[in-house]
Amino acid sequence: MSAIEELSRSLSRLPGVGPKSALRMAYHLIKTDPEFNRELGERIVSIQEKVRPCSVCGCFTEEDPCPFCSDQTRDRSLLCIVEQPQDVVKISSSGVYNGLFHVLGGAINPLEGIGPAQLSFDSLKKRVREGQFREIIIATNPTDEGDTTALYLKGLFADSPDLKLTRLASGLPIGGELEYADKLTLARSLRNRTSFQ
Amino acid sequence: MSAIEELSRSLSRLPGVGPKSALRMAYHLIKTDPEFNRELGERIVSIQEKVRPCSVCGCFTEEDPCPFCSDQTRDRSLLCIVEQPQDVVKISSSGVYNGLFHVLGGAINPLEGIGPAQLSFDSLKKRVREGQFREIIIATNPTDEGDTTALYLKGLFADSPDLKLTRLASGLPIGGELEYADKLTLARSLRNRTSFQ
Numbered sequence: 001m002s003a004i005e006e007l008s009r010s011l012s013r014l015p016g017v018g019p020k021s022a023l024r025m026a027y028h029l030i031k032t033d034p035e036f037n038r039e040l041g042e043r044i045v046s047i048q049e050k051v052r053p054c055s056v057c058g059c060f061t062e063e064d065p066c067p068f069c070s071d072q073t074r075d076r077s078l079l080c081i082v083e084q085p086q087d088v089v090k091i092s093s094s095g096v097y098n099g100l101f102h103v104l105g106g107a108i109n110p111l112e113g114i115g116p117a118q119l120s121f122d123s124l125k126k127r128v129r130e131g132q133f134r135e136i137i138i139a140t141n142p143t144d145e146g147d148t149t150a151l152y153l154k155g156l157f158a159d160s161p162d163l164k165l166t167r168l169a170s171g172l173p174i175g176g177e178l179e180y181a182d183k184l185t186l187a188r189s190l191r192n193r194t195s196f197q
Numbered sequence: 198m199s200a201i202e203e204l205s206r207s208l209s210r211l212p213g214v215g216p217k218s219a220l221r222m223a224y225h226l227i228k229t230d231p232e233f234n235r236e237l238g239e240r241i242v243s244i245q246e247k248v249r250p251c252s253v254c255g256c257f258t259e260e261d262p263c264p265f266c267s268d269q270t271r272d273r274s275l276l277c278i279v280e281q282p283q284d285v286v287k288i289s290s291s292g293v294y295n296g297l298f299h300v301l302g303g304a305i306n307p308l309e310g311i312g313p314a315q316l317s318f319d320s321l322k323k324r325v326r327e328g329q330f331r332e333i334i335i336a337t338n339p340t341d342e343g344d345t346t347a348l349y350l351k352g353l354f355a356d357s358p359d360l361k362l363t364r365l366a367s368g369l370p371i372g373g374e375l376e377y378a379d380k381l382t383l384a385r386s387l388r389n390r391t392s393f394q
Contacts, residue, residue: 003240003247003259010237014222025211027283029241030248030257040207041242043200044226044234050200051227060227062200086224 004030056127058103058120059088068092068101075099080137081124081153083107083146091139099137102127107145108152116152125156128163135164142170142188201227253324255300255317256285265289265298272296274331278321278350280304280338288336296334299324304342305349313349322353325360332361339367339385 001009004026012022029037053059054066061067068074068088078099082088088101104119128136138153140146150167157163171189172181181189198206201223209219226234250256251263258264265271265285275296279285285298301316325333335350337343347364354360368386369378378386 007240007244015225016218021213028212037241041238043204045238
């Protein structure tokens with residue numbers, strides 16, 4: 001295998017990169033400034049040393065505990081449960097949430113062999129038992145797997161009547177048009193319709 | 198800037214990679230097998246040492262001269278002129294060409310400051326003067342820049358009446374449908390219509 005083939009085969013294993021775009025990237029990398037290649041290569045090799053899961057919430061961080069967990073100005077009575085580390089960044093950037101996070105590491109998906117044991121439910125239960133949370137916001141994806149995981153979470157906290165469980169609203173995306181909405185989204189936006197004052 | 202931001206900024210400078218897919222790749226690289234990162238990083242850093250332009254034809258190669266130039270079974274009376282090194286691989290893989298290649302390194306594009314001086318016309322003239330070519334196949338792209346470059350090549354060899362100049366046929370792509378062909382392609386396929394026996 002030639003060096004170009006080797007490089008483009010590696011590149012094609014990145015998400016969203018097919019064989020054609022991998023080859024295009026490989027040709028690009030032959031012609032770029034060598035300093036760019038050195039920097040990109042070094043960043044790829046070192047990313048796993050620099051960025052690790054937070055030992056408390058599981059989001060990706062360069063300090064442990066992460067800035068969210070160690071920020072004493074955040075509301076420690078609110079806990080938002082998400083599937084992936086990148087969801088933490090996304091929700092935080094919405095600017096309307098100031099509580100803590102917990103990353104499950106995925107959603108329950110029996111077809112792919114992901115059951116409760118593969119996700120961080122144990123550390124979640126421990127955090128909730130030892131913390132002073134009054135509300136848990138379930139922010140799993142509005143997919144079959146996310147819905148299953150949300151139901152599982154509901155069962156997990158069934159014996160904590162004082163704990164308020166909520167879930168992110170699901171419905172039409174802002175700026176979207178009814179005409180292009182899929183049936184399931186439309187059905188859920190009808191079922192969850194809100195009072196309009 | 199965080200390590201994730203640094204990595205995804207580097208990745209977003211690859212062709213066809215926007216900020217969103219770069220971030221997705223960066224998150225992927227945090228979770229992959231470290232051996233994959235080490236290998237990909239090393240391949241990116243070393244590609245420019247392993248692969249260089251052939252000193253004769255300009256295509257990318259790990260040996261100099263490249264396998265095309267040093268293959269004595271190829272027809273040394275045919276020269277195919279292309280814009281980019283990857284065009285050599287493409288034409289070679291069609292299986293119907295067994296001559297030599299010459300890579301210009303781009304096409305004449307005054308808007309982007311690419312004139313004849315930036316392309317390898319000098320080494321081309323020298324090769325043609327010293328070689329025994331009887332036909333030159335102009336395989337620049339069927340774009341404005343490629344057409345301009347083809348015209349320039351025509352002028353370059355105007356004083357060599359024995360040298361046959363040809364250009365790749367342009368027209369409807371095989372498997373394409375008239376309904377979806379653009380006007381320019383359709384016009385060219387009409388103008389260049391071939392006799393049908």
